[in-house]
Structures are given as C-alpha cells and as structure tokens.
Amino acid sequence: MAVHTQHPVSAPPAAPVRERTGELLLRAWCVFVLFTTMAGTAWVLATGEIVTTVVAIGSGVVSAIVWAVARPPVQWRRLPWFALAYVLFALLSLLWSAWPATTAVTLLLLAITTLQGMFVAAALTWRELVRAIASACKWVVALSILFEVWVSVFIGGPLLPRFVIPVENAEDPIVYWSRDNLFDGGRIQGIFGNANLLAYAALLALIVFAIRYAAHAPRRPLLIAWMAAALYLFVRAGSATAFLAAAVVLVVLVTVLLMRTAKRPGGRTRYYLGYAVIAVGGLTAAWVLRDRIFEMLGRSADLTGRERIWGDVLERAGERPVAGWGFASPWMPWDAAFDGWIVDHGQTVMQAHNMWIDVFLQLGVIGVVLMAMTYLAFIWRSWFFAVDRPRWDLRADRPYSPLTLLPTLTGAMLLVQGLAESGPLVLWGWLAVVMFGFKIKQSPLVGVGPAEQTLALERGERVERVT
Numbered sequence: 310m311a312v313h314t315q316h317p318v319s320a321p322p323a324a325p326v327r328e329r330t331g332e333l334l335l336r337a338w339c340v341f342v343l344f345t346t347m348a349g350t351a352w353v354l355a356t357g358e359i360v361t362t363v364v365a366i367g368s369g370v371v372s373a374i375v376w377a378v379a380r381p382p383v384q385w386r387r388l389p390w391f392a393l394a395y396v397l398f399a400l401l402s403l404l405w406s407a408w409p410a411t412t413a414v415t416l417l418l419l420a421i422t423t424l425q426g427m428f429v430a431a432a433l434t435w436r437e438l439v440r441a442i443a444s445a446c447k448w449v450v451a452l453s454i455l456f457e458v459w460v461s462v463f464i465g466g467p468l469l470p471r472f473v474i475p476v477e478n479a480e481d482p483i484v485y486w487s488r489d490n491l492f493d494g495g496r497i498q499g500i501f502g503n504a505n506l507l508a509y510a511a512l513l514a515l516i517v518f519a520i521r522y523a524a525h526a527p528r529r530p531l532l533i534a535w536m537a538a539a540l541y542l543f544v545r546a547g548s549a550t551a552f553l554a555a556a557v558v559l560v561v562l563v564t565v566l567l568m569r570t571a572k573r574p575g576g577r578t579r580y581y582l583g584y585a586v587i588a589v590g591g592l593t594a595a596w597v598l599r600d601r602i603f604e605m606l607g608r609s610a611d612l613t614g615r616e617r618i619w620g621d622v623l624e625r626a627g628e629r630p631v632a633g634w635g636f637a638s639p640w641m642p643w644d645a646a647f648d649g650w651i652v653d654h655g656q657t658v659m660q661a662h663n664m665w666i667d668v669f670l671q672l673g674v675i676g677v678v679l680m681a682m683t684y685l686a687f688i689w690r691s692w693f694f695a696v697d698r699p700r701w702d703l704r705a706d707r708p709y710s711p712l713t714l715l716p717t718l719t720g721a722m723l724l725v726q727g728l729a730e731s732g733p734l735v736l737w738g739w740l741a742v743v744m745f746g747f748k749i750k751q752s753p754l755v756g757v758g759p760a761e762q763t764l765a766l767e768r769g770e771r772v773e774r775v776t
Contacts, residue, residue: 335379336437339429342368343445346425347510348452349736351500354470354486369421372428381431389427389746391683396423398679399636402672406635408646415638422736426743435755438748439712443521446514450538453499453507461491470502483654496547508551509726510737511543516558516718523711554725560587561721562714568696569709577696615662615729621651622661626670633673638734664727664734684724687746690753691716699754710755716745 345352345368352361396419399412406412433441460468467485469475475485482488486502488495499507518536522529543551564584571577626633640647642657651658661667668676695717699707719741723733732738 335375335432336441338371338375339433339437339441340444340448342372342425342429343441343737343740344448346422346740347445347449347513347737348500350502350506351452354500354502355472357471365418365421369424372425376428376431379432383431384751387750389683389686389743389750391679391686392423392743392746395676395679395683396420398672398676402633402636405632406637408635408637408641408644411637411641411644411646412635414641416636418735419636419638419739422740423743426740427747429740430744430748430751435710435712435748435752438744439517439520439524439715440526442715443514443517443526446510446517446539447535449500449510450514450535450542453497453501453510453542454538456500457487457491457497460487460489464489481654481656483656491545497542497545499542499546504546505548505551505730506732508543508546508548509554509722509730509732511539511546512551512555512558512722513719513737514539515543516722517715520711520715550726550729554722557725558718558721560584560591561718565692565695565714565717569698618651618653618658618662619666622663622666622670626666626673629673630669631673632675633669633671636671638667638671638731660731662729662731664731667731667734683742683746684720687742688717688720688724690749691720691745694749694753701754712755716749719745 345364349361352364356364399419400416403409403412403416429438429441460466464474464487467475467478467482467489468487469484470486485498487498490497496504497507498504499510501507501510515536518532518539522532522536526532543555564580567580568577571580637644637647639659640657642648642659647659648657661670665677665680668680672679695713698709723738723741726738727733733742
C-alpha cells in the first residue's frame with residue numbers, strides 16, 4: 310500500500326540565485342570603461358588634458374589589476390593578432406619618429422585602449438557586453454541632452470571648454486564646447502563639443518538599443534524612449550557623413566536578414582550579387598551626384614575643406630611612403646611638427662580626416678596593410694557571425710540571435726566614418742574593433758562555449774542547454 314511521507318522528492322523552495330557584489334562591480338566598471346572611451350573628448354573639454362590623462366592611465370591600471378584578479382577564461386592563442394601587430398609596429402615607429410614626444414603620448418593612449426577592449430571582451434559574456442554598451446550609450450545620450458538643456462536654459466549663450474562663459478563672441482564658433490543651438494534649430498554638439506562625434510555616438514546608440522529591443526530585453530517601452538532620444542540627437546547633429554553611414558548600416562542590416570533566409574547551399578549567391586550591384590551603383594551615383602547631395606545636406610562638395618587637408622597630408626606622406634613619419638593618433642597641437650601645419654577655422658588640425666590617409670602618413674604602406682588586414686579580419690568574422698545560423702552539432706534549426714548583428718553593423722559604420730574622419734583609429738572606434746574582434750574569436754557562439762558558459766554559470770545566469 311502507499312506510504313505517506315513528509316520528505317518530498319523535490320528540493321525545498323529557495324530564493325533565486327543573486328549575483329555577488331563583485332560581479333555587479335565588475336559589470337559597472339566595464340560600463341564606466343566604455344563610457345569613458347566613448348566620451349573621451351568630453352573629459353578633455355570638462356576637466357582638461359592633465360585630469361583626462363590621469364583618468365585614462367588610472368582606468369587602464371585598474372582594468373589590468375581586475376583582469377589579473379578575476380582571471381576570466383581566455384584562449385590566449387585566439388587573440389586579435391592583426392590589431393596587435395598594428396600596435397607593435399606603431400611602437401616600433403618610436404625608432405624613426407619625426408615627432409617622438411607625440412608618438413610616445415599617443416602610443417600610451419593606443420595601448421590603454423587596446424587593453425581596455427580586450428579586458429571588457431574577456432570579462433563579459435555576449436549578453437552582458439551588449440547590455441554594458443547600451444548602458445554606456447544611455448549615459449552619453451542622457452548627458453548630451455541634459456548638457457544642451459543646461460546651457461540653453463541656465464547659461465543662455467555659448468559655452469567654452471571647462472565651463473567658461475565667454476565675455477564676447479568668438480571669431481569662429483568652432484572653439485565653443487556648446488553653441489547654444491538647442492532651441493534655434495542649429496546643429497548641437499552634446500558633451501563631445503563636436504557635432505560629427507555626437508552623430509556617430511547617437512547612431513551607435515540607435516543600433517544597440519534596437520538590437521536590445523529585438524532581443525526582448527526587459528523594459529522595452531523605455532528602450533523605445535531611448536531610441537527616440539538617440540534619434541533626436543542624431544538628426545540635430547546634422548552630420549552628412551553620419552547620414553551616409555546610417556544608410557550603409559541599413560543596407561547591411563537588410564542584406565544580413567536576407568542572407569539568413571537562405572535555405573540551401575548556394576542560396577546566398579543571388580543576395581551577394583544584388584548586394585554588390587547595389588553597392589557599386591550606390592557609390593557611383595553618390596560620386597556623380599555628390600555636388601547635389603552635399604548641397605541638400607548643407608555641405609560643400611569637398612566635404613568642408615577635407616580635400617585640401619588630404620592633399621597636404623598626402624604630400625608629406627609621400628616623402629616617407631614605406632614606414633611613415635611615426636605614430637600620432639591624434640596629432641598633438643603642442644608639437645612643433647603639427648602646430649600651424651594645417652589650419653582650419655583658425656585652429657590647428659589634429660587629424661587627416663581620413664583614416665587611411667592618416668595611417669599612411671604615420672606608418673606608411675606597412676601600416677596601411679596592417680590596418681587593412683585588421684579590418685578585413687574583423688569584417689570577415691563579424692559578417693559570418695551575423696549571417697550563419699548558430700550550430701555546433703547536427704541540429705540546424707536553432708534561432709538566430711539579434712545580438713550577433715552588433716559587430717557587423719558597427720564595422721560598417723566605422724568604415725564609412727573612416728572615409729571622412731580619423732575617429733576609428735582612436736578611443737571607442739579602435740576599442741570596438743579590438744573588443745568585437747577579440748570576443749568573436751573567443752566566443753563565436755552567443756551563450757555557448759567555455760568562456761561564455763563558465764562566466765554565465767559563475768554569475769547564476771541561465772545557460773542554454775546543449776542538445
């Protein structure tokens with residue numbers, strides 16, 4: 310007969326697993342690292358070069374210590390080797406640099422950014438990484454809007470760096486941190502003090518927020534509000550190249566989604582052909598109609614004087630075409646080699662306004678090849694990371710993850726930005742290439758693999774069961 314017992318077979322109910330304080334602090338630190346890298350110019354404008362340098366070096370030291378203490382699982386044979394080769398060659402350029410002081414300072418920035426990118430990628434799972442980037446973007450978007458509102462409401466006029474209120478109007482508004490354009494319809498600059506930088510940060514925020522929304526992240530209505538705020542900043546920044554980047558990102562997104570619909574081998578061929586035709590036709594039309602396009606966007610056909618800058622840089626680069634003049638990203642205006650060399654709107658120019666021309670000047674043909682290989686490896690891996698269905702056994706019907714779209718869409722944006730800016734060489738542009746490239750090599754599947762599952766299990770996350 311049945312016997313009643315007061316000892317149930319199942320485990321007694323218990324509170325859900327909570328993350329340890331250390332894990333929460335680690336994630337918060339990664340958000341701070343990402344925000345600091347994204348808002349690099351804001352630190353300079355708000356606190357000056359010395360404080361910014363202390364923050365950059367201090368954060369790099371802290372990240373190195375945390376990495377050594379936490380010891381997240383890393384496959385050391387699977388590093389972003391082309392990116393590291395570029396960094397090594399930049400270091401070697403100290404031997405022949407024509408501006409050794411600038412090379413030393415900017416090399417330190419490059420090394421710290423590279424370290425931070427690898428640290429964040431190693432410390433977080435894919436889901437945590439995308440969430441951390443979204444959090445950093447929220448800080449950038451919120452602070453940019455609040456800063457512009459504060460300037461317009463409480464200052465009531467332009468504002469110079471370090472919160473200095475000008476006594477009289479400057480000869481050129483380029484020197485202003487904020488031009489007080491929030492309510493008059495002009496271009497706004499946010500905490501960056503530069504409308505182009507704000508536009509690309511807002512575009513990245515739009516991409517991340519949309520991916521989080523598609524991944525059914527918590528509090529989706531709030532994500533819609535964040536997307537609206539990022540879109541507002543993007544439009545008000547009024548960057549012509551950022552508009553072009555957004556169009557390219559949209560084309561890449563549509564292409565990836567079409568690639569995912571292929572059901573048989575060779576099914577993607579027609580999409581690749583269509584993508585190539587659209588790309589070639591679009592670039593040709595853009596070049597032929599560039600005068601009309603830039604006129605519609607309120608820009609000159611020479612990209613606001615960039616062609617003159619490119620000519621001057623290429624002329625000097627041609628004198629040392631093999632190994633260049635020495636690493637310098639960005640150019641330091643206090644260095645005699647750059648002070649007054651190229652002047653735009655009364656200010657010494659700090660970049661070539663083209664990533665590839667800038668690398669050619671600094672590291673010659675060798676540097677250009679290393680950078681091209683870095684981006685080729687990054688774009689190649691991120692593309693197939695996005696279009697290939699997650700698979701590690703015979704099962705071939707697992708759903709795609711929206712998170713896999715982030716690296717390839719970011720790469721498309723950076724490639725377009727690199728045509729008119731040198732931003733991809735420094736700060737969050739370079740950090741994104743290193744971080745995503747390293748993460749894809751370490752964890753080619755979201756939530757699957759030693760690195761992903763070990764970190765998730767340690768933090769009490771739900772891990773996908775391998776069946």
